[in-house]
Amino acid sequence: MNNHLETNAAMAQARVSTPEAAQRNRRPRRLGDGLWVVAIMALPVLGLIVFYLWPLVRTIILSFSDGSPFIGYHLSGFESWSKVLHDPTLFTSLRNTLVYAVIVLLGVPIAMLIAVLLHQKGLRFRGFYRVLYFLPVVTMPAAVAMVWRYIYNGDFGLLNTFLGWFGIEGRAWVADPHTALVAVAIVGIWTSLGTNLVILAAGLEAIPAEVLEAARLDGAGSGKLFTKVIAPLMSPSVFLLSILSVIGSLQVFDLIFVMLGRTNPALGNTRSIVYFFYEEAFVRSDRPAGAVIALITLIVTGILTLIQFRLQKRWVHYA
Amino acid sequence: MRDNNRPNTTVPNTTVPNTTVPNNNAGASNGTQRRAQRANRTNQTNQTNQTNRTPIRTARVASHIVLALGAFFMVLPFIWQLLTSGKTLREATIVPPVIFPESWQWENFAKFFDQLPVGMLFTNSLASLVVRVIGQVLIASLAAYGLARLKFPGAKIVLGLFLMVLMVPPQMFIIPQYEVIRDLGWLNSVQALALPGIFSSFGMFILYQFMRSLPSELDEAAKLDGANPLQIYARIIMPLCAPAIAAVTIMTSLFAWNDLLWPMVVNTDPNRMTLSVGLATLQGAQSTDIPTLMAGSLLALLPMVIIFLLLQKQFIRGIAMSGSK
Numbered sequence: 001m002n003n004h005l006e007t008n009a010a011m012a013q014a015r016v017s018t019p020e021a022a023q024r025n026r027r028p029r030r031l032g033d034g035l036w037v038v039a040i041m042a043l044p045v046l047g048l049i050v051f052y053l054w055p056l057v058r059t060i061i062l063s064f065s066d067g068s069p070f071i072g073y074h075l076s077g078f079e080s081w082s083k084v085l086h087d088p089t090l091f092t093s094l095r096n097t098l099v100y101a102v103i104v105l106l107g108v109p110i111a112m113l114i115a116v117l118l119h120q121k122g123l124r125f126r127g128f129y130r131v132l133y134f135l136p137v138v139t140m141p142a143a144v145a146m147v148w149r150y151i152y153n154g155d156f157g158l159l160n161t162f163l164g165w166f167g168i169e170g171r172a173w174v175a176d177p178h179t180a181l182v183a184v185a186i187v188g189i190w191t192s193l194g195t196n197l198v199i200l201a202a203g204l205e206a207i208p209a210e211v212l213e214a215a216r217l218d219g220a221g222s223g224k225l226f227t228k229v230i231a232p233l234m235s236p237s238v239f240l241l242s243i244l245s246v247i248g249s250l251q252v253f254d255l256i257f258v259m260l261g262r263t264n265p266a267l268g269n270t271r272s273i274v275y276f277f278y279e280e281a282f283v284r285s286d287r288p289a290g291a292v293i294a295l296i297t298l299i300v301t302g303i304l305t306l307i308q309f310r311l312q313k314r315w316v317h318y319a
Numbered sequence: 320m321r322d323n324n325r326p327n328t329t330v331p332n333t334t335v336p337n338t339t340v341p342n343n344n345a346g347a348s349n350g351t352q353r354r355a356q357r358a359n360r361t362n363q364t365n366q367t368n369q370t371n372r373t374p375i376r377t378a379r380v381a382s383h384i385v386l387a388l389g390a391f392f393m394v395l396p397f398i399w400q401l402l403t404s405g406k407t408l409r410e411a412t413i414v415p416p417v418i419f420p421e422s423w424q425w426e427n428f429a430k431f432f433d434q435l436p437v438g439m440l441f442t443n444s445l446a447s448l449v450v451r452v453i454g455q456v457l458i459a460s461l462a463a464y465g466l467a468r469l470k471f472p473g474a475k476i477v478l479g480l481f482l483m484v485l486m487v488p489p490q491m492f493i494i495p496q497y498e499v500i501r502d503l504g505w506l507n508s509v510q511a512l513a514l515p516g517i518f519s520s521f522g523m524f525i526l527y528q529f530m531r532s533l534p535s536e537l538d539e540a541a542k543l544d545g546a547n548p549l550q551i552y553a554r555i556i557m558p559l560c561a562p563a564i565a566a567v568t569i570m571t572s573l574f575a576w577n578d579l580l581w582p583m584v585v586n587t588d589p590n591r592m593t594l595s596v597g598l599a600t601l602q603g604a605q606s607t608d609i610p611t612l613m614a615g616s617l618l619a620l621l622p623m624v625i626i627f628l629l630l631q632k633q634f635i636r637g638i639a640m641s642g643s644k
Contacts, residue, residue, distance in 0.1 A: 036548040037471040044462035045477065047518030052484040055495030062494060114389055117382045124383075131631060132390040135397065138627040138634065140577040142595040143616035146602065147400045150609055156412040158399060164415075190393065198638045222378065251488065254579045254595075261602050274580070277490050282584050287494050294490035301488055 062291035069285055080288035084280075090293070092268060093276040094300065100185045100272065101249035101304075107189035108241055111196035116230065118197070119204045134194035141191065145258035148187045149174055152259075174259055180266035184255050191255075192248065196241055203237025204230070232317040239316045243308055250301050253278065273297050404428070404614040411609045424610060431615035435597045436590055443586070444593040447512035448575040454513060455571045456564055459522030464552045466523075467530035468538055478527070485520040489580075497584055507591040512582050516575060522567040525640055529563035530556060566637035569630065576623055594619045 066076035084090055114133065118126055136144065151158045154172025163170050173183040207230065215229045253274040260267055271279075273293065281290025403411050404427055406420040431437060465471075466478050496515045505511045533556065541551045557564070582593040592600070598619050601612060627634050 033469065033548070034471065037465060037469050040461050040469070040548065040552070041465040041471075041477070044458050044465070044518065044523070047458060048462075048480060048484065048520070050499060051496055051515045051518045052492055052520070053480065055492040055499070056484075056487065058495035058498070059491050114386065117386050120379070120382060123379075125386075127631075129386050129390050130635070131628070132393050134631075134635065135394060135624065135627070137638065138573060138623045139397075139620040140595050140598075140616075140623065142577075142579050142598045143620040144396060146598065146612050146616045147396045149602075150403070150613065151396060151399065156414050156416065158416065161414070161416055190396075193393070195638055198635055202639055254577075254599075257579065258599050258602055274490060278580060278584075281494055282497075290490075290494055294488070294494070297488045297490050 059291045059294055062288050063295050065288050065291075067288070069287065073288065080286075080292050084289050084292040084296070089268075089271070089276055090296070093271045093273045094296075096181055096270055097250055097252065097273045099181055100188065100252055101246050103182060103185035104188040104192060104249045105242060105245055107192060108196060108238060108245060110189065111193055111200055111241070112231075112234070112238065114193070115197050115200035115204060116226065119201065130197070133197055136191045137194035139191075141254035142258045144191065145187070145255050148183075149259045152183050175264060175266055177266040177269040180260065180264070180270045184252075184259055184270060187255055187259070188249065188252065192245065196245070199241050199244070200234065200237055203234045206237075207233045235316040236318060239308070239312050243305060246304055246308065247301060250274075250297065250304070273300070400613045400617055403610055404617050406610050408608060408610055411613075427610040427614040428618070430608070430611045431618065434601060434611065435615070437594075437597075437615075437618070439590050440592055440594045440597040443509065443512065443591060444576060444595070446509045447582075447593065448572055450509060451513035451516045451575045452568055452571045454517030455519060455522045456567055458517055459519075459567060460526050460557060460560065460564070461552070462523045463526035463530050464548075464556055467527050468535075468551070468556065469548060481520040481523050481527075485524055493581065493584065496581075500585055507586050507588040511585045512593065513575070515581070516571065516578075519571075521574075521641070522571060525567055525570075526560060526563050529560055533559055562636065563640065565633050566640045569634055569637040570641050572626075573623065 061075070062073060063080055064075055064077060065073040066079055067073035117123075118129060152173035154160065154170065154175065157170070157173070159173065160170025171179065173179045211229065211233070212225070215225055220228065251274055252272045256270055256272050256275055257278075260270055264270070274297070277290055277293040277297065280286045280293055402419060405423040405425075406417070406427075407424055410417050410420055462481065466474055466481070492515065500506060500511045500514065505514070537555055537559075538551050541555050546554070577595060578593070579595050579599060583596045583599065586592055586596070589597075589600075598616060601615065
């Protein structure tokens with residue numbers, strides 16, 4: 001019944017355009033809508049507050065607190081901040097994470113090459129290739145990390161066998177502090193390639209076929225076609241990709257955690273910022289220190305994203 | 320690639336007749352001819368001299384070589400994992416390696432079941448996935464509907480808060496989320512695994528974008544017919560959102576199945592762990608039994624791989640939707 005009244009009111013409002021009538025009719029309708037809005041939004045907003053907004057505030061408060069999980073926490077100023085900022089592990093783990101992010105970024109050109117090759121018209125086996133390249137995206141990092149650890153094994157790993165064919169001396173890639181981070185980052189490239197291809201494919205599909213044809217008719221070879229036409233037109237999606245890639249890399253944890261284990265001699269040179277967070281907050285149960293590390297992660301992520309947005313003017317072309 | 324014989328007018332590829340394929344390779348098989356035609360179409364110009372077609376065909380062959388080589392390296396770890404899961408420990412650690420196991424060792428899988436309560440871990444993973452996916456789709460679609468289709472004061476602020484949460488690194492929430500779950504007395508439970516993920520902004524964002532693109536006449540017409548907002552949501556908007564719901568379902572399933580940090584923090588009881596956490600704990604002491612590790616990790620990633628192979632298009636669209644913010 002209420003709905004009919006509402007509908008009638010709406011129709012009356014549409015017909016009668018005197019201001020008084022409109023005002024008289026609008027009020028009950030808005031109230032009815034308001035109740036529906038509350039009914040629909042209550043649960044999502046409650047969850048948002050309990051599991052995201054309150055935690056945000058709580059983490060900030062924790063970072064300025066002192067205490068333990070058992071006796072509780074009280075505000076104490078910058079103690080935890082100064083403790084974490086004086087911990088050399090913070091800087092090595094930040095450095096490791098940045099190096100990891102940069103190496104994984106090198107996967108973008110590889111993805112671009114594959115994406116352009118896959119995009120060719122009338123290419124055979126395209127669906128087949130896509131499935132194979134996409135496979136690592138859907139596989140559990142904890143599981144593939146084990147496989148890669150085996151491949152990288154210094155005594156009987158597949159990689160050393162392969163290098164042996166070329167007379168290259170192998171090593172224990174993941175246990176060696178010099179190579180562990182690069183070894184993990186290569187797995188990072190491998191797992192992200194499929195996602196990168198999908199995002200780049202969307203960018204490639206957005207290039208009008210006429211543009212490509214016009215360039216070809218003007219005598220552009222495939223090399224020139226790529227550097228002068230495709231690459232600039234794809235730059236917005238490459239930009240998006242680099243933003244997502246860096247943000248994702250800053251979150252690296254599973255691969256390092258499972259590939260290295262907790263006692264690996266190379267851990268110092270591989271420990272990521274999230275790994276450090278996990279150790280402080282949940283292994284040593286130093287929640288305030290964990291909160292500080294979380295905030296530092298937030299700040300670093302923000303700065304890196306900002307830098308990328310600044311740099312984009314130099315190389316991203318918006319059509 | 321410069322084509323001097325190019326005619327002044329381009330002929331649209333649909334009208335290129337068969338005769339443009341020169342007859343001087345009359346002995347060529349049907350397949351070769353078709354390939355030549357395809358190469359012609361690719362170029363979108365009607366070339367008539369052989370010298371121009373050859374580099375195109377070589378380029379195509381070269382692309383296939385690069386693509387196939389790349390694809391081989393992408394799947395090599397999985398092939399190696401599969402082969403090793405059937406080997407004896409000796410076969411797995413011998414140098415130089417043997418490719419195929421002499422006889423398939425099923426007991427590697429049995430040993431994995433001995434080392435971990437696999438059935439329990441699998442159930443935990445699956446239960447938390449189902450709860451999380453259903454909860455996330457429901458909560459996210461309600462929020463998205465409210466924000467995209469209903470007008471209310473403060474809607475912009477609420478939307479802004481949802482989006483802000485999406486941009487903040489997850490570590491910012493984890494410690495207090497853990498405290499909330501602990502205070503609710505839910506550590507080591509399925510709801511602990513699923514809960515924060517149910518309220519994630521991720522699904523809201525995808526559904527919001529999708530719902531905003533639907534014409535507003537839909538709601539208005541339904542409203543005139545006497546439908547209330549919840550009816551419009553359930554009967555009109557949600558059915559139209561099927562592609563977005565599929566994307567959210569797939570991505571949330573992936574997150575839930577593969578997640579490590581949150582389940583590790585919140586469910587420490589060995590019987591309450593997820594499969595991924597169970598695997599990670601194996602990495603410690605008994606990590607020398609490689610065939611068993613390969614068998615276990617294979618079993619852990621297989622369900623998602625099978626679902627992916629069945630629903631390739633939806634997976635790829637899911638990534639595309641969540642990637643192209």
